[in-house]
Amino acid sequence: MHIPVNFLTWAMAFLPIVVLIFLMVKCHWGAAEASAVGVVITVITGFVFYRANISLVASEMAKGVWDAVIILLIIWAAILLYHVGDEAGAYGVIRDGMQRLLPNELLQILAMGWVFESFLQGITGFGVPVAVGAPLLIGIGVGPVWAVIMPLICQAWGNTFGTLAAAWDALANFGGLTVGSAMYWKAASWASLFLWLWDIATGFIICWFYGKGKAVRKGFKAVMILSTIQGGGEFLLSQVNTTLCCFFPSLIALVVIFLLGRMKDYREPWRIDDSPIMNRKAAKTENAALPEGMTLVHAFIPYVFLSAVTLIVLLVPPIHKAASAFTIGLSFPKEVTGYGYTTAAVPSYSAFAPLSHASFFLFLSAVVGLVYYKRRGWIKSGGTGRVFSGSIAMTMPSGIAVVGLVIMSKIMGGTGQTIVLAEGISGVLGKAYVALAPFVGLLGTFMTASNMSSNILFGNFQMASAKLLHVSPAIVLAAQTAGASIGAAISPSKIILGTTTAGILGKEGEVLKKVMGVAITAAVVVGVISLIVVLI
Amino acid sequence: MQSFFKTQAGHLTLAFIVIVIGACLIRAGLASGAKPLLDVGVAAVVVALCAVPFRTFVIKPIADKQSAGSNSHSKNNKE
Numbered sequence: 001m002h003i004p005v006n007f008l009t010w011a012m013a014f015l016p017i018v019v020l021i022f023l024m025v026k027c028h029w030g031a032a033e034a035s036a037v038g039v040v041i042t043v044i045t046g047f048v049f050y051r052a053n054i055s056l057v058a059s060e061m062a063k064g065v066w067d068a069v070i071i072l073l074i075i076w077a078a079i080l081l082y083h084v085g086d087e088a089g090a091y092g093v094i095r096d097g098m099q100r101l102l103p104n105e106l107l108q109i110l111a112m113g114w115v116f117e118s119f120l121q122g123i124t125g126f127g128v129p130v131a132v133g134a135p136l137l138i139g140i141g142v143g144p145v146w147a148v149i150m151p152l153i154c155q156a157w158g159n160t161f162g163t164l165a166a167a168w169d170a171l172a173n174f175g176g177l178t179v180g181s182a183m184y185w186k187a188a189s190w191a192s193l194f195l196w197l198w199d200i201a202t203g204f205i206i207c208w209f210y211g212k213g214k215a216v217r218k219g220f221k222a223v224m225i226l227s228t229i230q231g232g233g234e235f236l237l238s239q240v241n242t243t244l245c246c247f248f249p250s251l252i253a254l255v256v257i258f259l260l261g262r263m264k265d266y267r268e269p270w271r272i273d274d275s276p277i278m279n280r281k282a283a284k285t286e287n288a289a290l291p292e293g294m295t296l297v298h299a300f301i302p303y304v305f306l307s308a309v310t311l312i313v314l315l316v317p318p319i320h321k322a323a324s325a326f327t328i329g330l331s332f333p334k335e336v337t338g339y340g341y342t343t344a345a346v347p348s349y350s351a352f353a354p355l356s357h358a359s360f361f362l363f364l365s366a367v368v369g370l371v372y373y374k375r376r377g378w379i380k381s382g383g384t385g386r387v388f389s390g391s392i393a394m395t396m397p398s399g400i401a402v403v404g405l406v407i408m409s410k411i412m413g414g415t416g417q418t419i420v421l422a423e424g425i426s427g428v429l430g431k432a433y434v435a436l437a438p439f440v441g442l443l444g445t446f447m448t449a450s451n452m453s454s455n456i457l458f459g460n461f462q463m464a465s466a467k468l469l470h471v472s473p474a475i476v477l478a479a480q481t482a483g484a485s486i487g488a489a490i491s492p493s494k495i496i497l498g499t500t501t502a503g504i505l506g507k508e509g510e511v512l513k514k515v516m517g518v519a520i521t522a523a524v525v526v527g528v529i530s531l532i533v534v535l536i
Numbered sequence: 537m538q539s540f541f542k543t544q545a546g547h548l549t550l551a552f553i554v555i556v557i558g559a560c561l562i563r564a565g566l567a568s569g570a571k572p573l574l575d576v577g578v579a580a581v582v583v584a585l586c587a588v589p590f591r592t593f594v595i596k597p598i599a600d601k602q603s604a605g606s607n608s609h610s611k612n613n614k615e
Contacts (some may be wrong), residue, residue: 392545
């Protein structure tokens with residue numbers, strides 16, 4: 001590969017990302033509109049500056065559409081699950097139930113915005129916490145934009161070791177870590193330590209959003225206890241079993257938060273009346289619409305089923321093997337740019353196992369919820385039609401945005417633009433590059449919406465950079481995946497999941513603007529710590 | 537069904553369908569080595585994607601302006 005890495009090629013590779021962010025944040029374009037412009041710019045720079053040919057661009061486009069369809073299955077199934085709950089009136093019941101079990105409003109928000117999302121991230125991931133969490137938070141009275149922001153920030157810490165450590169396994173595979181080696185465990189400990197710090201920060205950020213210093217003081221004990229269980233538990237378990245080191249602590253935290261509701265500090269009703277994140281008017285008008293006889297347990301039935309089926313299919317080896325046996329993948333030929341940058345042929349690209357995929361679990365959960373609520377009379381006649389038609393109507397707007405973003409990232413990857421971006425940064429900075437290693441991971445997730453994809457894309461590059469610079473690969477790889485986790489909070493594709501189910505599609509720019517500062521700061525902290533460690 | 541395709545979600549669904557058809561043409565072109573299929577497939581995907589901002593920032597404002605103009609005209613006629 002002889003792609004010239006100079007300011008021009010680097011700037012042209014960066015251009016689509018800058019334009020995307022500018023259009024969304026400054027011009028308030030929706031992601032669907034902005035991504036179309038991003039794709040056009042990427043295609044032009046690919047042809048003009050990276051010597052791509054039509055076959056390569058076409059191939060990456062088709063890969064992008066395939067990846068997008070798989071993501072859209074999750075979006076549609078998550079939206080379907082949301083519509084089932086909405087049609088049955090379950091969110092009003094959840095709101096009322098949470099208010100009774102957790103009279104402290106801040107604790108309710110921590111439960112539904114942080115702990116439950118972390119639990120969902122632990123077992124399923126793929127944006128489900130954001131898609132499911134946003135309507136749940138709206139159901140307890142949070143304003144729609146904040147209902148998207150909070151799950152985005154709160155699920156990010158669980159991206160690396162969540163989904164049964166899919167992203168971590170990808171890092172180990174593509175970053176060249178031998179499972180069980182000293183470097184493997186060292187990288188896992190540093191990654192989980194970075195993510196523990198991010199988890200602590202997440203809890204306090206939520207408190208701050210809710211009510212600034214007053215809420216931080218009130219929530220201090222709860223945040224410290226919960227983050228010790230979540231992040232600290234993950235740190236400890238990462239040295240024993242990386243597959244379950246996010247799931248188990250998240251499950252324990254979900255139980256503990258209800259026990260916290262009985263503590264002296266949190267058992268009395270408490271709220272900040274003028275909290276900027278709460279929509280008091282909407283909460284008042286929904287009080288009259290509760291379905292008769294539905295309890296909190298009934299309202300959570302689809303989610304209990306979701307947790308159970310996910311755990312059974314993923315953790316019981318014979319069932320997992322049987323469910324994963326049937327896969328669908330597309331074959332693509334080898335492609336080479338004019339600079340010799342090669343994309344290898346692949347016999348089964350992005351092989352999709354429908355029966356062990358998150359979308360299937362979500363779809364089953366939605367169907368179970370639909371059947372159950374209909375039998376109990378909480379979904380009336382015509383409700384099934386409304387649920388399905390509403391879910392399709394709600395999915396499509398985000399579908400275009402997801403397709404555009406994924407195609408953009410695929411073409412950038414296939415033409416070598418992504419590698420030039422990363423090499424440009426490391427080539428200029430020397431050892432100081434380590435401080436920017438998390439930003440490379442963040443960039444990967446920003447573009448692909450997947451911690452796993454970012455690790456696949458940059459794992460090898462980060463390992464090679466570390467060796468070239470004679471610094472610890474464990475730290476650099478840990479910074480890569482921590483940055484990639486943090487990037488999940490600002491990924492446009494994930495933001496769209498939230499704005500879609502929150503009913504505020506088109507406001508992705510507003511969400512991104514609020515979350516970006518938090519995410520960048522977190523990445524800076526990870527980078528600084530990493531640099532200090534390698535320089536000592 | 538017809539009324540659905542006249543809505544915003546309906547137009548986006550149509551765009552998505554065109555994108556998927558374009559991807560299928562690309563796959564057929566890659567498999568058969570027929571370059572025209574690749575060209576048409578890429579064009580279909582790009583045009584369908586670009587239709588979204590075009591509709592939002594060109595077609596819709598013109599339609600809204602015409603609609604506002606005709607509403608004002610009929611209001612003047614009534615007076």
